[in-house]
Amino acid sequence: MSTTMTPVDASGPDVPSGSATSSGGASAAALWRGRARRLARPAAAVLSGALLYLSFPPRPLWWLALPAFALLGWTLRGRRLRAGFGLGYLAGLGFLAPLLVWTGSFVGAGPWLALVAAEAVFVGAAGLGIAAVSRLPGWPLWAAAVWIAAEAARARAPFGGFPWGKIAFGQADGIFLPLAAVGGTPVLGFAVALCGFGLYEALRRAVAYRRTGRLPRVPVTAAVAAVLVPVAGAGAALPLVDAGAETGTATVAAIQGNVPRLGLDFNAQRRAVLDNHADRTVQLAEDVARGTVKQPDFVLWPENSSDIDPYANPDAYDVIDKAVKKIGAPTVIGAVIAPQTGKLRNTLIEWDPRRGPVDTYDKRHVQPFGEYIPLRPVVRLFNSNVDRVSRDFGPGSRIGVFDLAGTRVGLATCYEAAFDWAVRDTVTHGAQLIAVPSNNATFGRSEMTYQQLAMSRVRAVEHSRAVVVPVTSGVSAIIRPDGQVVRKTAMFTPDALVDEVPLRTSQTPATRFGIAPELLLLGVAAGGLGWAAVRARARRTGTAGTA
Structure with a gap:
């Protein structure tokens, strides 16, 4: 009777036939899933910017600004500040690159790309700010105000500013347009951003309810209000929109x-x-x-x-x-x-x-x-x-x-x-x-x-x-x-x-109030950022004390 000797792998115990292949396949799948997860938010940031672009004329797709901000909210909520800036910058590129392509019509791509790269910095700053306030109660309010603060900065610097691409300018056919008569482009843009962020927060709360069965009253009310208040405000402002003659x-x-x-x-x-x-x-x-x-x-x-x-x-x-x-x-x-x-x-x-x-x-x-x-x-x-x-x-x-x-x-x-x-x-x-x-x-x-x-x-x-x-x-x-x-x-x-x-x-009211509504929204943004900074400091201090 003959005996066949099976060599033993010195690196570890025997592995059943086919197990190495299965393990390698599982590892590759896990690797791809990990990469997909890492790319999901950057891709969503670019897509949110592209949706903002598509909401602008000559397309009558003003409503695309709402899912754009909802997607941006998902992208930025809970992110670290550095990630918030990077994701915001990607959203800015997705938005401004196609919006401003005409600037290179007869001078080449260089000036167009330089302008886009510079202006996207302001959107990146907005992303950083939105990430900072995204853990606050009622965060859609603070986030929308931060977006308007970034628009205000972009409209003034450098070289006197470049307001092209303010969200308000994509809303000439939209239901929010009457709000321009209330507080000009800052209030109109704020309403659109607030409604979009509110849509995401309402959806997030609905998904959480299906998973946990809990429906916290105050956060849910705030999310619904973020959606409904801008719409109701636009309806209330309709009487301000008048095409009739007053002096002939x-x-x-x-x-x-x-x-x-x-x-x-x-x-x-x-x-x-x-x-x-x-x-x-x-x-x-x-x-x-x-x-x-x-x-x-x-x-x-x-x-x-x-x-x-x-x-x-x-x-x-x-x-x-x-x-x-x-x-x-x-x-x-x-x-x-x-x-x-x-x-x-x-x-x-x-x-x-x-x-x-x-x-x-x-x-x-x-x-x-x-x-x-x-x-x-x-x-x-x-x-x-x-x-x-x-x-x-x-x-x-x-x-x-x-x-x-x-x-x-x-x-x-x-x-x-x-x-x-x-x-x-x-x-x-x-x-x-x-x-x-x-x-x-x-x-x-x-x-x-x-x-x-x-x-x-x-x-x-x-x-x-x-x-x-x-x-x-x-x-x-x-x-x-x-x-x-x-x-x-x-x-x-x-x-x-x-x-x-x-x-x-x-x-x-917009004519009479002038810059006042914008200053008010800047104050809201500053308040939100200040509150977020205080909370972050308290968390760091508490952690240090415990350690």
Whole structure:
């Protein structure tokens, strides 16, 4: 009888056949599950930002902001501060990268990515703050206030701020829009964020109830209130949204002359741009003479409709003067004024058909890296396109309100519409309607013009004023005080919009309160962060004492 000897593994006991394979498979599965868990929150952060982007125009998907904030709440709740910043930064990238892609339309990806990387820092800071307050009772309230605090900072720094992408600007079609009349963009954005965070907290409590059978009354009530109070507040604010006239009406014409080419080189044919707007005004005058269009009380041309200084160029002066005389109504001309010394001025000129130019408004918030180049020698190292702006624009200081045939028209030039103060102070200085002359030709057929139009719709409700938006290449529009667009143009098509708009003089709470609601929300955010810091210190002290 023979005996077969089985060698013994010196590294350990015998293992049954197939066990090593099973153990290795289980370990690999566990490894993949661990990796998936680690990636879940970063992926959710990016997705929450992408949902925020999709909630913005031209898509009428405003409601996507609610699941976006709910998902962000799940991502950040209970995280450490450093993780909160990182996850918030990822959410900022997911949001701002697609939202601001138009900034690189004709200058390449570098400036776009640099802007996104810088602005996402503010969203990262919001993520850090939300993580800090997420363990407090009633955390959705504190978290929504922290989000608005980050927006307030982003709207002011650096270089005067960049408010593009404030949550309020994605809500022009939403149910929360009436809250703009209560406290402006901060209150509107706060309501959206609060409702979204409240949705997550309510869902979290529901899941916990199914698991434990316990339903703590106070936390559940707070979660439900976070959802219902913003909705109820928007309903209560509806009476503030009024499209009716208070001091009569005015017939206004908005001219869109179009440009000869897209992109940064559109004004290489500056005379063609001027001629386009003059010709379209003359055509409007002929339509009026035929009786097919009502005679306007005043006419609005866009920003940069005359990039030739009419004060220094008699031929440009003559073209404008003939067009204005032909239409027979005061006309606002968007011009670039080039003094012999000093900085350029982005100027709106009130041009009277009998007296010529009679008043001016110089844009007060000029656009960094567009109308002037901060840190030019440094920026040139990264992108030579900065030298396209060979001479910087300088800001004006006077509030723009023109008296056009008896109607007081408040002026906010293009980029200024994004800034709360730049629109509000025209209304507090007597504007009965608001004009936002703009030039979007630089950004081609991108979403930029629709995003900017949404801002004007929010401003209309915020201050209960009709808003007229004449744009060089579109989309030009006339907006009622309730935020509804009643007339608009196609892009890159010469056109003239003529409409009878309501004039109003009453002031909404948002107009009267000004910055006060934002300061109140900043106080709430500071209170929440302070409370969280005290609790964290107490936990550390208690642990140290026990040890």
